[in-house]
Amino acid sequence: MKPISTRSAAPATFAPGIDRIVPAAGASATLTLLAAAAMAFLAVFTLALAFSANRLADSWSGDLAATATVRISAAPDQADLQTRRVLEVLTTTPGVVSSREIPAEETRALLAPWFGPDLPVETLPIPRLVAITTEPQAFDAEGLRLRLSAEAPGAVLDDHSRWRAPLADTAVALRRIAVFSLALIGGATAAMVTLAVQASLAANGQVIRVLRLIGARDVTIARAFVRRYTLRATLGALAGTTVAAAAVAALPVVADGEFLTHLGFSGREWLWALSVPAIAAITALVATRAAALRRLRDEA
Amino acid sequence: MIELHDASYGYPGRTLLAGVSLTLSRASFHFLTGPSGAGKTTFLKLCYGELRPNAGRLSAFGADLAQLSRDDLAGMRRRIGVVHQDCEFLDHLTLAENVALPLIVAGRPIVESDLADLLAWVGLRGREGALPSELSGGERQRGALARAIIGAPDVILADEPTGNLDWEMSMRLLSLLVELNRMGKTVLIATHDLNLIRTAKTQVAARVLRIKDGQVQTAGADL
Numbered sequence: 001m002k003p004i005s006t007r008s009a010a011p012a013t014f015a016p017g018i019d020r021i022v023p024a025a026g027a028s029a030t031l032t033l034l035a036a037a038a039m040a041f042l043a044v045f046t047l048a049l050a051f052s053a054n055r056l057a058d059s060w061s062g063d064l065a066a067t068a069t070v071r072i073s074a075a076p077d078q079a080d081l082q083t084r085r086v087l088e089v090l091t092t093t094p095g096v097v098s099s100r101e102i103p104a105e106e107t108r109a110l111l112a113p114w115f116g117p118d119l120p121v122e123t124l125p126i127p128r129l130v131a132i133t134t135e136p137q138a139f140d141a142e143g144l145r146l147r148l149s150a151e152a153p154g155a156v157l158d159d160h161s162r163w164r165a166p167l168a169d170t171a172v173a174l175r176r177i178a179v180f181s182l183a184l185i186g187g188a189t190a191a192m193v194t195l196a197v198q199a200s201l202a203a204n205g206q207v208i209r210v211l212r213l214i215g216a217r218d219v220t221i222a223r224a225f226v227r228r229y230t231l232r233a234t235l236g237a238l239a240g241t242t243v244a245a246a247a248v249a250a251l252p253v254v255a256d257g258e259f260l261t262h263l264g265f266s267g268r269e270w271l272w273a274l275s276v277p278a279i280a281a282i283t284a285l286v287a288t289r290a291a292a293l294r295r296l297r298d299e300a
Numbered sequence: 301m302i303e304l305h306d307a308s309y310g311y312p313g314r315t316l317l318a319g320v321s322l323t324l325s326r327a328s329f330h331f332l333t334g335p336s337g338a339g340k341t342t343f344l345k346l347c348y349g350e351l352r353p354n355a356g357r358l359s360a361f362g363a364d365l366a367q368l369s370r371d372d373l374a375g376m377r378r379r380i381g382v383v384h385q386d387c388e389f390l391d392h393l394t395l396a397e398n399v400a401l402p403l404i405v406a407g408r409p410i411v412e413s414d415l416a417d418l419l420a421w422v423g424l425r426g427r428e429g430a431l432p433s434e435l436s437g438g439e440r441q442r443g444a445l446a447r448a449i450i451g452a453p454d455v456i457l458a459d460e461p462t463g464n465l466d467w468e469m470s471m472r473l474l475s476l477l478v479e480l481n482r483m484g485k486t487v488l489i490a491t492h493d494l495n496l497i498r499t500a501k502t503q504v505a506a507r508v509l510r511i512k513d514g515q516v517q518t519a520g521a522d523l
Contacts, residue, residue, distance in 0.1 A: 020393065217374040
């Protein structure tokens with residue numbers, strides 16, 4: 001008999017993968033696949049919602065920061081005069097890029113959602129409105145208020161700050177909720193993979209015993225389980241991400257709906273969605289390895 | 301190779317081995333005999349580190365078993381090939397994969413032609429792709445022997461390797477173990493088959509040990 005050699009340059013080698021030593025069948029394998037797919041689906045949707053909400057809040061907040069409104073509440077015979085004075089003041093106010101009186105048709109359109117399209121604006125004591133576009137860094141709202149109170153007593157400046165603050169707070173809160181949700185999804189994925197691996201290790205006690213008897217180190221045995229479960233989690237996450245991404249991409253765009261128009265990913269945000277399977281794989285790798293090594297150590 | 305110094309092992313209320321001192325030296329050939337339940341399998345398990353002595357010391361290849369780390373213990377087991385009575389195959393792997401398992405877990409490359417040679421040497425040419433459930437008792441025992449020696453171990457331990465075999469197959473397996481011993485391997489066979497021992501003594505200078513009342517004694521001319 002020729003002794004078995006382990007030549008470095010062999011013409012043909014027999015190389016079954018290390019993960020072959022773990023039986024392929026088992027409910028935990030299917031559960032890992034399905035649970036990873038579900039978690040990835042949820043993660044992608046959470047990301048989409050977070051990006052959409054963030055983008056929308058930024059948009060609102062940004063638009064409002066660069067605009068202001070002057071409301072002129074004056075007697076009918078004073079309204080034209082005070083409006084002219086306001087416009088004159090605005091032309092000489094630093095930080096005001098442009099200003100214009102909002103015409104009656106536009107005012108009617110603004111009020112239409114509340115009062116219907118046939119609103120007789122002329123007969124109602126509706127204040128005149130002047131829309132201002134500002135350069136936020138150079139615009140001094142308090143200074144303008146003082147000047148308006150002197151030139152046009154019926155004019156009130158609304159710089160939208162009372163709207164911006166809650167929107168900014170909402171954006172921060174949404175970001176935090178999204179991060180927390182993603183952390184929960186990651187934690188749940190890790191817990192699910194850990195349970196699946198522990199179930200598999202328990203079901204494969206005889207395999208582990210045989211491997212130990214022939215000189216397998218814990219890290220080698222763990223690697224067999226890690227590879228198999230990481231692969232399953234990754235495949236599941238890929239499937240879940242694909243379905244979720246397709247669902248997000250297929251969401252209807254509502255022409256006049258600010259929120260629904262923005263729901264989904266935009267530009268580079270898609271990279272975050274595509275990173276979900278990779279993050280799922282890393283989570284599964286770490287969770288599986290830790291669970292397997294701990295279990296093997298405890299069993300010895 | 302393997303040394304026991306006053307080693308004892310037992311369960312609460314029952315001592316299987318008491319104060320055993322023994323050396324399995326390089327290229328020696330031992331039989332271990334005794335009635336069923338005497339402690340033969342326990343003795344083998346102590347030798348390859350599946351069990352640890354309750355008292356006394358056991359050293360393998362110069363290292364005290366009690367001092368070995370888990371990785372060191374795995375390394376020690378790679379130097380000991382074990383033929384289990386029930387073969388301990390992984391049912392989902394083919395014969396070739398089962399035989400190659402020690403090299404797979406050691407991360408060592410497996411030369412296909414060498415694997416084929418080994419399987420041919422134990423008379424299993426053409427059975428590479430068979431699952432364990434498709435093998436006969438004799439084929440399983442020879443497959444277990446092939447797995448035990450594929451990693452070129454220094455020591456081969458066999459637990460009742462001929463227990464389920466007919467006489468012709470037993471002789472064939474014995475001749476393989478004798479040939480391995482001639483190649484310099486230390487061989488220890490646990491068996492209660494005295495005919496096998498008598499036959500072997502005509503082929504090799506075998507030392508026969510008998511377990512009786514927890515003691516390991518050298519058997520005499522009654523064999």
